[in-house]
Amino acid sequence: MFTNCSLGHCHIVIAVILWSICVDSRKIRGISLSYKRFYRERKSFLCIDGSKMIPFDQVNDDYCDCMDGSDEPGTAACPNGRFYCTNLGYRSHYIPSSRVNDGICDCCDASDEYRSQTPCQNTCRNLGQRERAEVEGQTRVLGERLRLKQLLIEEGVLTWREKQAQLRDLQRVSDDLQTQLDDLRKEEARRKEEADSLREREIGARDTADNSPTSPYRPESPISVFKELDSNRDGSITVDEVQAKLSPVQDEEHALSEDEAVKSTIWTSMHFEVSSLIKGRRGVPGSLADEDPNIKAAVSAAEKAAADLKRVEDAYETVYMEIRDLREKLSIDYGSEREFLFLHNQCFQLKVYEYIYELCPFSQVTQKSASGEVVSLGKWGSWAGPPENPYCQMRYESGEPCWQGPTRNTMVMLICGTETALRSVKEPSKCQYVMELQTPVSCQPALRQRGIHSEL
Numbered sequence: 001m002f003t004n005c006s007l008g009h010c011h012i013v014i015a016v017i018l019w020s021i022c023v024d025s026r027k028i029r030g031i032s033l034s035y036k037r038f039y040r041e042r043k044s045f046l047c048i049d050g051s052k053m054i055p056f057d058q059v060n061d062d063y064c065d066c067m068d069g070s071d072e073p074g075t076a077a078c079p080n081g082r083f084y085c086t087n088l089g090y091r092s093h094y095i096p097s098s099r100v101n102d103g104i105c106d107c108c109d110a111s112d113e114y115r116s117q118t119p120c121q122n123t124c125r126n127l128g129q130r131e132r133a134e135v136e137g138q139t140r141v142l143g144e145r146l147r148l149k150q151l152l153i154e155e156g157v158l159t160w161r162e163k164q165a166q167l168r169d170l171q172r173v174s175d176d177l178q179t180q181l182d183d184l185r186k187e188e189a190r191r192k193e194e195a196d197s198l199r200e201r202e203i204g205a206r207d208t209a210d211n212s213p214t215s216p217y218r219p220e221s222p223i224s225v226f227k228e229l230d231s232n233r234d235g236s237i238t239v240d241e242v243q244a245k246l247s248p249v250q251d252e253e254h255a256l257s258e259d260e261a262v263k264s265t266i267w268t269s270m271h272f273e274v275s276s277l278i279k280g281r282r283g284v285p286g287s288l289a290d291e292d293p294n295i296k297a298a299v300s301a302a303e304k305a306a307a308d309l310k311r312v313e314d315a316y317e318t319v320y321m322e323i324r325d326l327r328e329k330l331s332i333d334y335g336s337e338r339e340f341l342f343l344h345n346q347c348f349q350l351k352v353y354e355y356i357y358e359l360c361p362f363s364q365v366t367q368k369s370a371s372g373e374v375v376s377l378g379k380w381g382s383w384a385g386p387p388e389n390p391y392c393q394m395r396y397e398s399g400e401p402c403w404q405g406p407t408r409n410t411m412v413m414l415i416c417g418t419e420t421a422l423r424s425v426k427e428p429s430k431c432q433y434v435m436e437l438q439t440p441v442s443c444q445p446a447l448r449q450r451g452i453h454s455e456l
């Protein structure tokens with residue numbers, strides 16, 4: 001390079017090169033836009049921590065003056081200095097100043113190797129493009145997962161509403177049946193009453209007929225006849241009493257013989273017995289009264305309504321318990337979304353080595369060995385995530401006791417994914433299991449494109 005030049009000429013060239021290197025290194029490099037204001041060329045420079053004032057030509061002179069290293073952003077002189085890679089087209093970041101001109105390309109815009117022999121290329125554009133494509137892909141996937149999550153939330157809300165509506169319908173049907181049953185029971189009672197009073201009237205009419213003058217020996221009613229015959233009121237009728245009553249005229253010719261008096265007494269008491277039987281029949285279940293087809297129809301209608309009501313009440317109870325169970329398990333009243341409802345009544349399996357693991361959310365976890373033996377790894381316990389997101393972990397507890405160990409427990413971690421599936425099962429310590437259940441309902445709209453910038 002210097003072969004064709006005179007010595008004086010060479011001196012000038014060398015001086016220019018040295019000066020340009022000096023100026024180059026003094027050029028304020030490695031600072032971000034927001035820090036530029038501290039490095040405006042003036043007579044003096046105030047260290048950014050305010051600890052010291054130095055002449056401005058000591059900035060980037062490869063000698064560390066400020067405690068915070070702020071006077072040497074573009075050199076490796078300060079041990080705590082940091083160099084800002086602007087990296088236009090990609091992500092800006094700081095590197096320790098010690099890496100400046102160390103022969104290794106740290107900044108993708110090559111700004112950290114401004115005086116080294118290493119030929120660094122500016123790769124920021126490519127990196128930025130690649131990362132943007134990646135982020136776009138991830139955003140698309142996340143968008144899809146969030147869309148699925150939304151569908152599951154809607155499905156859950158729908159299921160919940162359906163269950164509530166089912167409960168309301170059952171309540172309504174039960175109320176209607178209760179009213180019907182009440183009416184039928186009233187009708188049954190009315191018909192029985194009617195039948196009873198009809199019988200009363202029949203008996204009354206028969207008694208009147210018995211007492212009529214055309215049948216002098218038929219008493220009006222068994223009790224009154226008895227009373228009349230029992231003249232000494234001792235509660236029994238003797239032949240004498242009957243003879244005295246039925247032959248009032250002291251006429252030997254018409255007086256009853258003893259035999260006639262006995263027959264009459266027997267007849268009276270039989271009449272009394274039969275009448276009492278008829279009277280006692282009133283309202284006795286299984287008695288002749290229930291054979292009345294009118295009453296029988298009313299009884300069976302009421303019985304049918306009672307059976308229907310029982311069926312509906314049982315169904316109501318089942319749905320009511322199911323809702324209560326879901327409400328508690330899913331913590332629906334305490335912030336959980338209904339998206340977890342779709343997990344209810346589903347089971348997920350995964351084979352790991354010789355075991356088939358099965359997770360039935362909100363119910364239980366089991367482990368089936370090759371021999372077919374099924375062991376409980378825990379029953380639904382509670383949500384177990386951290387307070388800020390309790391619904392990202394489930395605890396299943398009190399499974400089968402482990403031989404010479406604790407009872408089996410399982411922790412299920414819910415992770416974001418497109419499909420809902422059991423992704424892994426581990427046993428980090430004996431009989432303590434950890435599962436990963438992947439599902440879109442665990443996706444959060446949190447992934448944000450990290451600060452790629454194309455302008456300063």
Ligand code: MAN
Pocket residue numbers: 367375402403427430431
């Ligand atoms: C079975 C399985 C295992 C467990 C051992 C403990 O083999 O349940 O997961 O570690 O029992 O004895």
